[in-house]
Amino acid sequence: MTYTLAEEDYLKAIYKIAERHGTPVSTSAIAELMQTRPASVTDMLKKLADKELIDYKRYHGVSLTRTGARQATLLIRKHRLWECFLVDKLGFSWDEVHEIAEQLEHIQSDTLIDRLDDYLENPKFDPHGDPIPDASGAYRMRYQILLSDLGLHKPAVLVGVREHASSFLQYLDQNRLALGATLEVVEVLPYDGSVRLRLGDGEPILISGQVARQLYVRQTTESA
Amino acid sequence: MTYTLAEEDYLKAIYKIAERHGTPVSTSAIAELMQTRPASVTDMLKKLADKELIDYKRYHGVSLTRTGARQATLLIRKHRLWECFLVDKLGFSWDEVHEIAEQLEHIQSDTLIDRLDDYLENPKFDPHGDPIPDASGAYRMRYQILLSDLGLHKPAVLVGVREHASSFLQYLDQNRLALGATLEVVEVLPYDGSVRLRLGDGEPILISGQVARQLYVRQTTESA
DNA sequence: TGAAGAATTTAGACGGGGCTAAAGTACAAA
DNA sequence: TTTGTACTTTAGCCCCGTCTAAATTCTTCA
Ligand SMILES: [Mn+2]
Ligand SMILES: [Mn+2]
Ligand SMILES: [Mn+2]
Ligand SMILES: [Mn+2]
Numbered sequence: 001m002t003y004t005l006a007e008e009d010y011l012k013a014i015y016k017i018a019e020r021h022g023t024p025v026s027t028s029a030i031a032e033l034m035q036t037r038p039a040s041v042t043d044m045l046k047k048l049a050d051k052e053l054i055d056y057k058r059y060h061g062v063s064l065t066r067t068g069a070r071q072a073t074l075l076i077r078k079h080r081l082w083e084c085f086l087v088d089k090l091g092f093s094w095d096e097v098h099e100i101a102e103q104l105e106h107i108q109s110d111t112l113i114d115r116l117d118d119y120l121e122n123p124k125f126d127p128h129g130d131p132i133p134d135a136s137g138a139y140r141m142r143y144q145i146l147l148s149d150l151g152l153h154k155p156a157v158l159v160g161v162r163e164h165a166s167s168f169l170q171y172l173d174q175n176r177l178a179l180g181a182t183l184e185v186v187e188v189l190p191y192d193g194s195v196r197l198r199l200g201d202g203e204p205i206l207i208s209g210q211v212a213r214q215l216y217v218r219q220t221t222e223s224a
Numbered sequence: 225m226t227y228t229l230a231e232e233d234y235l236k237a238i239y240k241i242a243e244r245h246g247t248p249v250s251t252s253a254i255a256e257l258m259q260t261r262p263a264s265v266t267d268m269l270k271k272l273a274d275k276e277l278i279d280y281k282r283y284h285g286v287s288l289t290r291t292g293a294r295q296a297t298l299l300i301r302k303h304r305l306w307e308c309f310l311v312d313k314l315g316f317s318w319d320e321v322h323e324i325a326e327q328l329e330h331i332q333s334d335t336l337i338d339r340l341d342d343y344l345e346n347p348k349f350d351p352h353g354d355p356i357p358d359a360s361g362a363y364r365m366r367y368q369i370l371l372s373d374l375g376l377h378k379p380a381v382l383v384g385v386r387e388h389a390s391s392f393l394q395y396l397d398q399n400r401l402a403l404g405a406t407l408e409v410v411e412v413l414p415y416d417g418s419v420r421l422r423l424g425d426g427e428p429i430l431i432s433g434q435v436a437r438q439l440y441v442r443q444t445t446e447s448a
Numbered sequence: 449t450g451a452a453g454a455a456t457t458t459a460g461a462c463g464g465g466g467c468t469a470a471a472g473t474a475c476a477a478a
Numbered sequence: 479t480t481t482g483t484a485c486t487t488t489a490g491c492c493c494c495g496t497c498t499a500a501a502t503t504c505t506t507c508a
Contacts, residue, residue, distance in 0.1 A: 006495060027456060040496050042457055047494090059456055059503055090339040100333050107327050115314040230465060251486060264466055266487055271464090283473055283486060 003053075005106045008075050009034065010044050011053060014064055015072035024061030073137040078113050079105040080126035080133075085116060087127040094127040095169035128169075129160030129179050129216065144216035147195070148209060150185055157182050160216035168214065175205055182220065227277075229330045232299050233258065234268050235277060238288055239296035248285030297361040302337050303329040304350035304357075309340060311351040318351040319393035352393075353384030353403050353440065368440035371419070372433060374409055381406050384440035392438065399429055406444070 003011075013033045017025045027045070031038045049056040053068035064072060082104040086097040114135055117123075125131055125142070133139040144159055158181045161169070172178070176199055186204050187196040193209030227235075237257045241249045251269070255262045273280040277292035288296060306328040310316040316324075338359055341347075349355055349366070357363040368383055382405045385393070396402070400423055410428050411420040417433030 004494080028454095036495090037497065038456065039458080039498080043495075086336075090336070090343055092335075092339070096335075100331065100336055103331050103333075104328075107324065109324050109327075111316075111320075112310075112314070112324055115316070119314055228464075252484095260465095261467060262486065263468080263488080267465075 002108060003071065006044065007048065007051075007053070008071070008106060010041075010048060011064065011068055011072040012075050012079075014054065014062060015069065015076070018063065023063040025063065026061045070137050073133045073139070075105055077133040077135075077137070078107070080130060081113060081116050081120060081123070083126045083128070084120050084123050084132075088120060088123075093169075093173070095166040095173070097127065098164055098166075127179075128164060129158075142216075143218050145219070146213055147183075147185075147215040147217050148193075148212040150217055150219070152185050152188070155182065155184050155220045156217040157220055158215060159218045161214060162216060163214040168211075171211070175199075175207070176202070177207075177215070183217070226332060227295065230268065231272065231275075231277075232295070232330060234265075234272060235288065235292055235296040236299050236303075238278065238286060239293065239300070242287060247287040249287065250285045294361050297357045297363070299329055301357040301359075301361070302331075304354060305337060305340050305344060305347070307350045307352070308344050308347045308356075312344060312347075317393075317397070319390040319397070321351065322388055322390075351403075352388060353382075366440075367442050369443070370437055371407075371409075371439040371441050372417075372436040374441055374443070376409050376412070379406060379408050379444045380441040381444055382439060383442045385438060386440065387438040392435075395435070399423075399431065400426070401431075401439070407441070 010030065013030050014025050017029050017033060021029070027038050027041045030045075031041045034041070045054065045056050045062055048054045048068070049062075052065055053071065054062045054064055056062045079101045082101040083094075083097045086092040086100060087094060092100075117135070123132055124140075129142065131139040131142055142159055146162075147156075147158075150156055158177060158179055160179070161172070182200055184198045185195055186198050188194070189196070193212075194206055195209065195212045196204050196206050198204045234254065237254050238249050241253050241257060245253070251262050251265045254269075255265045258265070269278065269280050269286055272278045272292070273286075276289055277295065278286045278288055280286045303325045306325040307318075307321045310321040310324060311318060341359070347356055348364075353366065355363040355366055366383055370386075371380075371382075374380055382401060382403055384403070385396070406424055408422045409419055410422050412418070413420070417436075418430055419433065419436045420428050420430050422428045
């Protein structure tokens, strides 16, 4: 019923890779995300399979079992709630909280997390716009498309980030790109795919196609 | 500069034993407090000595170096601040927080603890009445004597507990013995040393000598 | 279809932290 | 001063999670 820190982190990694690239999840993908060697991953996969947290067939990658997936979403719930705490209550900025939440998510307590949830008034999204699973592990996907797929002159709002690196988040801060910001694509430069944006009603800014592919937006209804 | 969870817990244990029983601290005392075997303690003592966190001479016990003591007080600071958070913000009771704080105290972040301190408005005592070291590791001992050493009819206030076990704290709750309660010894039964107390201005209650030796009180001035 | 070549697993090792059993040391009582 | 007993350390082992190097399997493409 209770798993080690390493086991939890592996389950989370598998969950995240499966969410983005589908199943089965390869050994090397896990190794890359977790900054370890493939051989180490293989060792852990055997252990997780023994505990029936994953389905594993040698040389063919893994997928989470029902139990494994539930454990992973509970860990993600804890991670995101702690990030909310750090930002909303302690005044950290969104680029500073990931490392700390990476540790806090492993605190073992049946009641702590649910009390924290209530204390934060049951937030539905974390500081990066990612949805927070409820105590049963359920969450709604947020409606989103990549900014790079948004048509010209379609009003939209920034709802999430695909990349979580500090340097990227700081770049967004410097360009006034905060969650909830309203924006509209003014022009896509044909040469390199750079995107010119109007943010709110300010001056247009230019961002690279690279950046545009890391931002999730939701189109706002053009009427009303 | 950064220590493992086990190393931190050992340093804290040595600190606490030294505080209560003086120095040098014996291998077996550490083993008993940490619920491990003396052989395991000896192993760790060698490692801590190599890192110059303790002074260790085979067969003669240990004491903390300046560095070791500083590390221990910082851990205690973290433990007690998290206990305040759990009680004051999340609504836990004082008998539920120790185990959780035992985990939270190991979260590594330069700024987290100082922000938490500010968020809690720099408390000077934790929910058990124990003093909280400041960021430099300094703290004032609270003025205290054991209830078992308090004379008859001397007004006093409950300021701390020597025993932290849940069952003990719950016993106190059931007898309305909360920190800050005013009390006065009405009678000491000669047969077994039980103590009859008047709590505030209620009915006197009877507690065992055993319990009286686990409670710290501060005499309130009889004048004024 | 049959190698390369890439991905994955196995073999063997290591450091951290724990244990038991056996050996060594200190100290108090005779 | 000796000796018995309690305390402490050592020796040897285990599990966890990681690594490198070598072997294996899969896949792709000539
Ligand atoms: Mn983690
Ligand atoms: Mn996040
Ligand atoms: Mn601890
Ligand atoms: Mn406490």
